[in-house]
Amino acid sequence: MSTTLKRKNLMNSFLEEHAYSLFQNSAKNKKFSILPLRNFKDMFYTGKISIGTPGQQFRVLFDTSFADFWVTSVYCQDPGCSKHKHFDPRESTTFEITDRHMNHLNKFGRIMGFFGRDIVRIGNVVIKNQTFALSQSQTSKILPCVPFEGILGLGYPTLATVGITPFFDNLMQQGIISEPVFAFYLNTKKKNGRVVMLGGVDHSYHKGKLNWIPVSESRYWQITVDRISMNGKVIGCTNRCQAILDTGSSSVCGPTRLITKIQRLIGARPSKGCRYLISRRVNTTIPPVVFTINGVDYPMHPENYILRTSCGLCVRTFVGGTEEMTESETWILGDVFLRLYVSVFDRGNRRIGLAPAV
Structure with missing residues (x-):
């Protein structure tokens, strides 16, 4: 038994070191691309893309909990659509229509439309025959107010509309990237910060080595959390x-x-006007909320989840309601958590890497 365990530990160590070295030189790789993102009030991180020939420019949200790719089109007559740029397929010489339709309900509302194919450019990346949806209806109270014209999903193909090849899968299949990896840096401390990386990771964006976490279900980018604690006491994920x-x-x-x-x-x-308000004048005594994942602590300190407003110390970053998604205890770690770390999404090895952001 002890020999087996030793061999297993040695193998795990080898795999960790070998996998980490795969991405050491991503920044110098010609098949690696970094796209700047714009931060909108710490709520949305959007990037510029171009669709068609000649290219039509749009801002999209890169969403890891979604797998389809859609933009507002000239065929959408909903009030919210009029406030955004529209893709017009008649203006693109490379556009092709398909017989597929999208009817998707998510956190932003219901999006309905049809799928087409065209050339998509993101930074120095050019993807041919990329399938995306042109919205015909956007039933939402949120979308009229957002600073983007579409969503580019980076979730697993099992989340996508049947028969549709997601954007990142197209990158892999066309050999546009050398590694089946993308990564996010959402912190504001680095001078040219807030980026999405395609095809690897630039290690100058994080401190220390990446800690790898297995994906527990290849649908969402879903992982297992050991526990959630405050002041050394477990307050959530009691049994993982x-x-x-x-x-x-x-x-x-x-x-x-x-x-x-x-x-x-x-x-x-x-x-009122703030989900929760802290009556204390100073937040130095407020404890961090610590997520322990795969044996590693990932703390969220008070300065990460408390906002100073004219009303006082406001907490808007913790939201309930996941019991409506599933009966089992489930958490969603959004941008307020991800800003603290570089997050690496490794499709090839079904895992996520986290390391403190610089």
């Missing part, structure tokens, strides 16, 4: 639980009863 890393969400979401417990422990109370 699941979490989804979601670049399309700004908050940390969890079961309502546990979110209420966190608010109580940090001394927050419900308030």
